[in-house]
Amino acid sequence: xxxxxxxxxxxxxxxxxxxxxxxxxxxxxxxxxxxxxxxxxxxxxxxxxxxxxxxxxxxxxxxxxxxxxxxxxxxxxxxxxxxxxxxxxxxxxxxxxxxxxxxxxxxxxxxxxxxxxxxxxxxxxxxxxxxxxxxxxxxxxxxxxxxxxxxxxxxxxxxxxxxxxxxxxxxxxxxxxxxxxxxxxxxxxxxxxxxxxxxxxxxxxxxxxxxxxxxxxxxxxxxxxxxxxxxxxxxxxxxxxxxxxxxxxxxxxxxxxxxxxxxxxxxxxxxxxxxxxx
Amino acid sequence: xxxxxxxxxxxxxxxxxxxxxxxxxxxxxxxxxxxxxxxxxxxxxxxxxxxxxxxxxxxxxxxxxxxxxxxxxxxxxxxxxxxxxxxxxxxxxxxxxxxxxxxxxxxxxxxxxxxxxxxxxxxxxxxxxxxxxxxxxxxxxxxxxxxxxxxxxxxxxxxxxxxxxxxxxxxxxxxxxxxxxxxxxxxxxxxxxxxxxxxxxxxxxxxxxxxxxxxxxxxxxxxxxxxxxxxxxxxxxxxxxxxxxxxxxxxxxxxxxxxxxxxxxxxxxxxxxxxxxx
Numbered sequence: 001x002x003x004x005x006x007x008x009x010x011x012x013x014x015x016x017x018x019x020x021x022x023x024x025x026x027x028x029x030x031x032x033x034x035x036x037x038x039x040x041x042x043x044x045x046x047x048x049x050x051x052x053x054x055x056x057x058x059x060x061x062x063x064x065x066x067x068x069x070x071x072x073x074x075x076x077x078x079x080x081x082x083x084x085x086x087x088x089x090x091x092x093x094x095x096x097x098x099x100x101x102x103x104x105x106x107x108x109x110x111x112x113x114x115x116x117x118x119x120x121x122x123x124x125x126x127x128x129x130x131x132x133x134x135x136x137x138x139x140x141x142x143x144x145x146x147x148x149x150x151x152x153x154x155x156x157x158x159x160x161x162x163x164x165x166x167x168x169x170x171x172x173x174x175x176x177x178x179x180x181x182x183x184x185x186x187x188x189x190x191x192x193x194x195x196x197x198x199x200x201x202x203x204x205x206x207x208x209x210x211x212x213x214x215x216x217x218x219x220x221x222x223x224x225x226x227x228x229x230x231x232x233x234x235x236x237x238x239x240x241x242x243x244x245x246x247x248x249x250x251x252x253x254x255x256x257x258x259x260x261x262x263x264x265x266x267x268x269x270x271x272x273x274x275x276x277x278x
Numbered sequence: 279x280x281x282x283x284x285x286x287x288x289x290x291x292x293x294x295x296x297x298x299x300x301x302x303x304x305x306x307x308x309x310x311x312x313x314x315x316x317x318x319x320x321x322x323x324x325x326x327x328x329x330x331x332x333x334x335x336x337x338x339x340x341x342x343x344x345x346x347x348x349x350x351x352x353x354x355x356x357x358x359x360x361x362x363x364x365x366x367x368x369x370x371x372x373x374x375x376x377x378x379x380x381x382x383x384x385x386x387x388x389x390x391x392x393x394x395x396x397x398x399x400x401x402x403x404x405x406x407x408x409x410x411x412x413x414x415x416x417x418x419x420x421x422x423x424x425x426x427x428x429x430x431x432x433x434x435x436x437x438x439x440x441x442x443x444x445x446x447x448x449x450x451x452x453x454x455x456x457x458x459x460x461x462x463x464x465x466x467x468x469x470x471x472x473x474x475x476x477x478x479x480x481x482x483x484x485x486x487x488x489x490x491x492x493x494x495x496x497x498x499x500x501x502x503x504x505x506x507x508x509x510x511x512x513x514x515x516x517x518x519x520x521x522x523x524x525x526x527x528x529x530x531x532x533x534x535x536x537x538x539x540x541x542x543x544x545x546x547x548x549x550x551x552x553x554x555x556x
Contacts, residue, residue, distance in 0.1 A: 002295060004294040004295070006294060012294070013291030013292060013293065013294070014291060014292040014293070014294050014296075014299060015291065015292070016282040016284060016290070016291070016292050016362070016383045016385065017280060017282070017385075018292075018299070019428075020299050021292060021296070021298050021299045021362065021364075021422065022306070022362070022422070022424075023302075023422065023423075023424035023425060023427070023428050024301075024302030024422055024423050024424060024425050025424070025425060025428050028300070055425075055429070056432060080370060082370075084294070084299065084300070086299075087428075092358060092360075092387060093431070093456070094424065094427045094428045094430075094431035094455055094456060095428075095431045095432065096428060096431070096432050105294045107294065107295075109370060130413075130415050131413055131414075131415065132413075133411030133412055133413035133416075133475075134411055134412075134447065135408075135409060135410075135411035135426060135447075136409075137408050137409065137426070137429055138411075138425060138426065138429075143425055144299065144300070144301065144302055144425075145301075145302050145423035145424075145425045146300070146301035146302060146303070146372065146423075147301060147302050147303060147333075147416060147421055147422075147423045148413060148415070148416065149301070149372045150297075150301050150303050150365075150372045150373075150374060151333070151415055151416075152372075153371070153372035153373045153374070154334060154373065154374050169412065169413070169414075177372055178371070178372060197411075
């Protein structure tokens, strides 16, 4: 059972009139807690604050959020922290209230041991039939409107498939249900743009930084299913699990590629990846 | 202040872990309460139950919902009832739990007098720049993912504009932020399809039924801004306000058209419209 701080109140509850529930009018962050540290908390705050600005929600006080996260984790050293910021209460109707008092929710869930490291050794993925809709007004943000991801994740139950890739109706592969996507072709690292849909992942940002530091060429082209087949390396990434090399795709086995391994090694240096592709 | 029944509990609160908040994983209905009656409650239930089926959420017990709505309204005879059904609690992550225990929220808000009748005498609308994204997996349902409508409604504050029309990125005008759209051209009633985005409105259904009864030809073509300019009559509709004739569009005044008036008269017969275009 996870306990929540709601506007700083322990075991607080949410008003059923909150716009976060009514309209998904808000944002969230999911942060890895590892060895007592909240990983890339500053990057999560960057994205959260930028998203609030785009939605017209007053940005949260990040030092207050940090204190509440620390208070929530208590003795917990490994797990998942979550922040939700909503536009708070308001009168009926879509129109945002003139004066917004955001609702701030914070929780920490202890890790369920095995799952955290499962991606490093390679994962199997599938292609989802639920498509991603495109809207540049919302693209890149981790909004509370996530029904497409729920529908996509509901498509399979077999535990050997770790992730499902999602396409736009135009056939552009953008991301996984809970991850960003990377390809390697001719020594170049490719990742789909997230300016029309998808989330601008914190781990994606870290990986792009590391690629830059390692002198790896990076491009952000539109990616089709055909491009996936032609890629020499494929991996997904997210904040909780770092890099997940795709070792099984379309009933075809792949080894974890060389460039993927060097990026995983770089993540080990930054304290992310628990083991580099073994 | 509106009171809520949460799973039958008066003044209940919502768990911050509810998937309705986390992902917008649920549906809602907004129902007109007029002279003590919940208008078209059966149609609202039709849509709610069909939506639950599509999302894989166990359908609510509609007689239980009816009892809870009646209990919530107490002495209130005019206002707005709201039902929210979510996929309930679940472990972290998009994947729906194996066993779903939906959360059921019911409220009634007393009418704020003036607003309810404001549409009958004609309204001014604008075109929103926030676009509607297309996804046939979600189209037609009144899901809790409504951030596009919030962003669109935040575009204007002038009280003389009652509604904003929304387009897809392809330039198809589909609906208002909180209404469906109708056009008349060459004596035919046109309304955009809602199979790729938009909500299958209860009042839209009633209007299409009345058009059929009156022998008015109906089509559901894709509608562009150019088609709006060529229409001889324009109106929007929703459950709370019936038909709202568009009398001001693009700085051009229009009278309420003849076909619109006959549909408004038909709605008066069905107890919807308070006054027919006067």
